[in-house]
Amino acid sequence: MPMPPHEIICYAPGCGKPAVFKIAARWSDGVTRELKTYSLSCADCRDVLFDQAMAKKGTCRLTTGETLSEPEVFDLVRGRRDHDLMGGPKPNQPG
Ligand SMILES: [Zn+2]
Numbered sequence: 001m002p003m004p005p006h007e008i009i010c011y012a013p014g015c016g017k018p019a020v021f022k023i024a025a026r027w028s029d030g031v032t033r034e035l036k037t038y039s040l041s042c043a044d045c046r047d048v049l050f051d052q053a054m055a056k057k058g059t060c061r062l063t064t065g066e067t068l069s070e071p072e073v074f075d076l077v078r079g080r081r082d083h084d085l086m087g088g089p090k091p092n093q094p095g
Contacts, residue, residue: 008076010042012049017042022076023053026069038071046073 008019019040027036038053053071062068 010045011039012045021046022074023050025071028067030065
């Protein structure tokens with residue numbers, strides 16, 4: 001089975017599986033908002049990489065006015081852009 005040309009590989013050392021999750025936190029300086037990506041992970045490594053993201057978050061220095069949310073897990077499989085993901089996981093809605 002041929003691999004897609006833009007296959008993204010899990011960040012965990014030695015894993016090598018396709019990434020299906022993005023672990024990122026929402027960063028803002030009050031004007032600009034963006035996602036700060038910590039890791040891309042496969043399903044197996046998600047918890048490990050999420051823990052690492054939490055640890056990194058604790059060491060991240062923010063200047064006055066900057067805010068950084070807790071790391072969240074985003075769906076990478078659907079190829080949605082960061083801006084589509086800014087709202088985070090959405091509850092199931094009818095229709
Ligand atoms: Zn992995």
